[in-house]
Amino acid sequence: MDFLAELVIAFFLVVSGVFGFVGSFGLIKLRGTMQRLHAPTKATTLGVGGVLIASMLYFLLIEGSLSFHELLITLFLFLTAPIVAHFIAKTFIQANIRPSDVPPTGGEHGWSMYDDPPSDQREE
Amino acid sequence: MELIVASSVGVLTAGGVYLVLRLRAFPVILGLALLSYAANIFLFASGRLRINAPPVLQKYGEAVYTDPLPQALTLTAIVIAFGMTALLVMVALGAFIEAGDDRIDMTEADDAGKAVRKDGAA
Amino acid sequence: MIEAALIFAFGCYGLGLLLNLWRITRGPDVADRILALDTIVINVIALLILYGIKHGTAVYYEASMLVAMVGFVSTVAYCRFVLRGDIIE
Amino acid sequence: MLGRIFPHPLLSLVLTLVWLGLVNKVTPGNLVLGVALGIIVPLTTAAYWPNRPRLRNPLMAAEYALVVLWDIVVANVQVAMIILFKRNADLRSTWITVPLDLTSAEAITVLAGTITMTPGTVSAMLAADGGAILVHCLHAEDPDAVRDQIKSRYERRLKEIFE
């Protein structure tokens, strides 16, 4: 039982470490900011997720106490990570991408960074 | 570990001092922030270092705790530094808006210029 | 076994921090630096949890939660500054 | 009466769970306090969230969560492979536009989040009227396939959940 528990915990730790490293490695290896932006999201999800699971399991199986507040961090990261990525992408676009560099929206309004929101246009 | 902490304090102090001696308000603010970090770590370290012994009393067993007093002092210092920094930022902003640049040195020329304007108006 | 796994994980995230440092130093874009900082934050969260496991204590938990929260806010603030100049309009 | 105390039962439930997560211990006292806060906090913050949406299909929401989790795991591995083993020169990064049928701000946000969380794609920008998402793909052999998968796998479910 103990061995199994340790094995499981160790597994999650290793998985977490691998993905965490991959995230940071991608930040170095990939060319172009937009590409690099993909890498850390891995660390966020499986990396930190793995650690959190390992932690929960550790407290449950080794320390014998139920711990689930790690879930909160997970919840938080799942909520925030897309927004962060979104903003960093926009930060990059702001300085480096012109409207002609990206495909059109397909609708009557352009992309939000380049075009004013419809409500403003309507007021005018 | 002691070397790590001491050298961190040193590095932060050095960086802070260098920036504080710049001629514009913004780097000076950054310098003061670094100095504040250094002072806080310094004050905290005055209780000596201990790993995994936070001063949160445990109900059972004899536990060893790190010195809580410098922590409380540092906490107070951090908060005070925050209030000071906030006001400093605002004063710097005010000076910038009034003067048109964020030079931190005052020159006599400014003074004379003011007098001339006054004379011209009179 | 957990020990070894912990050392491995510590190593991964520690190495990760150095790689992030490289990126934040080099840039080249502002976005890269912000991204690197955000990744540092993520790695730090992971490290804090790892320390919690290592020492079998929950005292590191609040710190990691708060780091997650403020890390998000400051990253967004940095981005907003670049995007709009004024972070609170 | 009950509706006035629990204007947002789901949110209250989530917050109660959050509270229990925070204290990390389920005791009657914590439960009572958590429920109390779960009621009070949504009431005090109601003004900041006008037109709070209601989930029309909670079961579908659970399904969606599981799907996304699975996709995250799978796609993570794929992207890890790309990062570790694919030469940068072989990468085919591209922008794609995903036109949206969703009109709920919450639903659009969840979709955009999902796109980002599932590795390989990052949602970078919305159209000014929220009618499309600009997605950056790390490596897409077939951009249209990616777009179709997003629409069918995620947007469809979200439409059912929120609208």
Next chain:
Amino acid sequence: MSHWIIAPIILPALLAPLIAFVMRYDIVLARAASFAGALALVAIAVGLAVISADGAVHVYDLGNWPAPFGIVLVLDRLSAVLVLLTAVLALIVLTHAAATGWDTRGRHFHALFQFQIMGICGAFLTGDAFNLFVFFEILLIASYGLMIHGGGKVRLQAGLQYVVMNLAGSTLFLIALGTLYAATGTLNLADLAVKVREIPIEEAALIRVAAMLLMVVFAIKAALFPIQFWLPATYANAPAPVAALFAIMTKVGAYAIIRIHSMIFGPEIAATDGLTGTWLFPAAAVTLAIGAFGVLGARRLMPLLAFSVVASMGTMMLAVAAFTPWATTAALYYLIHSTFAAAALFLLADLVVSRRPEGDRLDPAPATVQNGLFAALFFAGAVAMAGMPPLSGFLGKLMILDALRDPQFMALGWTAVLAGSLLVIVGLARAGSVLFWRSTAVAAHVPAADDPEPRPASPIQIAPTMAAIGMTALLAAFAGPLTDFLDAGSRQVFHAEDYIAAVLGPQEVPEVPQPEPDAVEDPVQEEG
């Protein structure tokens, strides 16, 4: 334990938020409350002075925790007299600010003012090193707010420099406190006094650094060379009533040096023997010289007055640096005197400068209204500041000279004081002559300008200036009893045993090994 000891801190601390938040739209109400508070503070301070006159050291254990574990407030003659000084000065300055409308030129004047008073009183009363830091910060941040009150380009620039300088000082303060704690493990002043006595010189490096850095920190506040640079621009550009209030702020630095260096690192302590006096004395002399040169060389009135403050600090610190009870008495007398003298001049400068088209530039300009009255007041203020009889400055100067008769101080000390006085006298005479005498000459030749005649100052606007000058006259008239009180106070400071016993309890004192100071003292007595 008298609860009144904490009243000078709590009264303004509760009043200030009320003024800021309840009365923030009603200046009349705010003035009334602020004034009532200042008046009450004077009454309380008088009461505390009476309490302290029994010669005992009164201790207030905050939170009912025994020293040195909690924070204590300590009332002795020294703190009592300084709190009283603060209260009286506050009343005078407040009246001026309200009468001249300065308090309406920006928001929250009265709240900041009360907080400032709170910080100053707290600094005088606290018996804890870190708590002293906190009160320093309170009085500083309130002073930042007051310094920039009313705004304007030059004032904000000067204010920025002031803030930056003091933030650097606060950083050093923290480092000093950290060193202090690292060396002794305590923060209570009495406990520190005990612990420092126990430290042998072979292990004294840390505590010596702490003592020295603390002195540097206090020297910033006291505007001592070579860190006096911040003062002239600050005082010259602060709103005049604020500059008048600042007259006490430099004294906080001086107080801290007296309290901490005299009591804890005193002249007979092995660990820190000869550490501070050696540096402090020449620094004070140079400060005096810088101030005197500044007075003589000033082109504008406000900087001139600011430099006169620098000079007065130098004069006073000469006596402080002698670290003897009698010299400290002289320093304290001079401290009180120079506070009122500086306040009087700054307040008067406000009345004059606001009526002069030339502002405070020392150029001839047409005489303003009430030239004669202002001239007379300036003359009186200058007499006080320059240390001429019959006002208190002369007595203070005599006492300081008398206290510096020791050959090791005499040559430098006397030369500095006497030569400095001469420069200050000449400088003030030049300024007064240009401001008030040449102005009448100009008026005689220049036809009346088109500008509307400035409004004459009302009696209530002049009263605070006269009150401040009157205080210097009173100080001179009642120099005897006052000096008695101060002398007893400085003896109390130098006799730390009473303080220690009062704070830590009598049982602690025997544990303090006394041979160190005795060993130093005996040969001196044998020689003498």
Next chain:
Amino acid sequence: MSSGSSLLPIIAILPFLGALIPGIMIRAGRTACASFTAIPTLLALVMLGVLAPAVMRGEVIRAEIEWLPQLGLSASFFLDGLGLLFAGMILGMGLLITLYARFYLSGEDPMGQFYTYLLLFQGAMLGIVISDNILLLLIFWELTSLTSFLLIGYWKHLPEGRQGARMALAVTGAGGLAMIGGMLILGNIAGSYNLTDILQQGDAIRASDWYLPALILILIGAFTKSAQFPFHFWLPHAMAAPTPVSAYLHSATMVKAGVFLLARMWPVLSGTEAWFYIVATTGLVTMVLGALIALFKDDLKALLAFSTVSHLGLLTMLLGFGTKYAAIAAVFHIINHLTFKAALFMSAGIVDHETHTRDIKRLGGLRHLMPITASIAVVTALSMAGMIFFNGFLSKEMMLDAAAETVWAGSAWAVPVAATLGALLSVAYSFRFIVHVFFGPVRDDYPAKPHDPPFGMWAAPALLAVFVVLIGILPAAIVGPLVAVAGGAVIGGGELPYYSLKIWHGVNAALIMSVIALAGGLVLLALHRPLDRLWQVAPRPEAKVIFDGLVAAAAGLSRRITEGLHNGAISRYLAIFVAASVALGYVAWTGGGLAPADRAMLPIPPVVAIGWVLLAVATALVVTMHRQRFQALVLIGVIGLMISVGFVYLSAPDLALTQISVETVTIMLLLLALHFLPKDTPRESPLALRARDGVLAVAAGGAVGALTFAFLLRDFSPISDYHLANSYEGGGGTNVVNVILVDFRGFDTYGEIIVLGIAGLAIFALMETLLRGQAARRLRNSDQSQDRSRDRHPLMMVVATRAMLPIALMVGVYIFLRGHNQPGGGFIAGLVVSIAFLMQYMASGFAWAQARQRIGYHDMIGWGVVIAGLTGAGAWLAGKPFLTSAYGYIKLPLIEEFGLGSAFLFDLGVFLTVLGAVMLTLYSLSRIARYAGETVNVEPMDYDPSQRAGAVGRGGE
């Protein structure tokens, strides 16, 4: 204390009390004013008269009032012969001057002021001569300088008056300061500041090592006051004062103060070689030089002024001889000089008043037009010349007598020859005064038509002229006793030397010298015209130019020093500060040893080392990249994060939580400010400066680092063991840091939240000020049109923060509630909640979020501070000190034990203050932004796509 001694303090105080009268009486008219001014003087004179008989009998009258006994300063007075003589002169002359001035001053002059100054001066002068305490004497001494400053500068519109006044003040003030030193040394030697005691200790004083410094310092005081060479130059310039002032101060009284002091100190200081060579030589030189200059002065008052200088020199010389005979001669000449010189000044004043000129070259023949004035002037001038039958003759003879017997540096001739020369010159200028002004033909080009003045104006000089003659003829009868008693006082008791006050002593050396002087003087006068031409072309140093040059140089130097030091460059001030701190710290450090290192070092895990690298590199990058301000801020974020993590690692979770949340809010503040500021810092410091700063930085960093390392290696025993032991039992909490914060050291925390509250207030006040002043206009015109992204409030952000706000608030509540027992507490909770709202504000804009804010930030701060304060004060109800905590455990059904204490309330105060201060700060910055042209949003997000659904729907119809 003899009978009547209580009169002495009254005499001393009367003039000061009287000084109030003119101000009151001036409304009653000029004559009434003058009359009432005379009353205190008269009263004092009468009282002096009451005391005089006793003094003449040889008694010394004393009175003492304690003043500052600790210093040895008391208001003690004594009246002996010398004091009586001077007091009589001061008061008597005061009366005459009061009378004279009533007529002399014109209607436009502020007479009330004049009489006030006059009485103040009189009081000061009187004080000098009856002080029995040298510190008290110093006070009066300085007061004469001050009051004479006022009197000389009385005609404020005259530049000569202002300059003369300042010069007099500078010179006599400097002398006074030197004298302070001298007197203090004297008191130090004697062990007392009481004159009576000091006068007893002449031998001890002269034997002291400190005698010479004391002597020199005191002499500087006396010489400056009495216009002795080389300090003589101020006196003629003081003549810009109205003539009554000149007559009073510059002939009769103030300038005699120095002489008085020499006489007073004569028993103690005289009789040494130093005294003789310094005093006698100075006097001799002054006498001759003054007389020589007087001869060539065309201004009547200048002539008289230099003659005064000369006579003061004479007096000084006599006292300097150190013989009793010479001292008696000096006393006698003091009286004589007073009578003739005051009368001469008044006469000169009358001439000036009537002819509107004092230029001798424009005068002449006045004896026909103003015979009374001429008579007075001639009589007194003859006395000045030392002519027989006038009092000046008598004392001059005594002077020559004394000079004839004086050997100077081995030469028996030097002094007699010089003295004769002085007398000769004196004859010459006196006769010039008589002949060139009053004799000769009447001219027709006087600026005004001269005639004798009214009686009131010539009465005073006439009276003095009568004395000149009376004393000249009957010296022993008129002033004999006074000279004896005053002279006795000067020589310090004992036998009076042989002297006799009579006209004819037979043909002796003095008479021969006198005759030579008379003859030579007349020859000189005859040759005056060619000599004058020679004099005018001869180069000679003009003292005023030198003095002005000196003062200007001093002022210029001061200005250069001041402006060189205080050049407004705070970077330099800070550099000096850093250098001084490091240097002084180093000095302190090297003065003591270090205990042996007894603390084992903790290991350094690799991850910690990596964290250190991040911190160090980020710091280095902040320094090297600081000119790109935004990038520097990003790096600051890294540093803050590493420090927080460090705190966690080093067992300080509370600190970590605080650090990371403060960090975030600070960065947001900086970003808000940076919005307005330039985004880049120009490279301005030259390389040398950067090198200097680098050296300073490394030195400071090295020093602080070394200090840290030093104490980290050494164990200590802190007081905090008590806190750990009593935290739970006494403070009711297990998080010791929190218990310290809210209980053990709650007072610090109370102060800390007040700092925050003040910051909020000050920031708000500054914002309001900025928006009202000129800055507001500049803000309005500032160009905010950057290349900005067009989405201000992106949908995703809005939605995410909406979901996060309640969660973050839960976290805040959690951190707040658990703080007492686990890491957390009011401060961190306040920041967490602030950050939660900040997210909302960032997402949906300040205006929209602000509109949903129900509690004002001002109120939050106010409530916070007041709650914390009242919680602390609540302990008073239980009779306990401020901040004494009370707590209990409430057992609610279902809920576990729940600790509720005053600490909770206190922490609530902290929470509210923090929240209010942070939000008020952001509010203020945001207001500025809006003022600078930002528009306000009313919608929470740029565009709500559900509108699109509606629009599409409508469009479809």
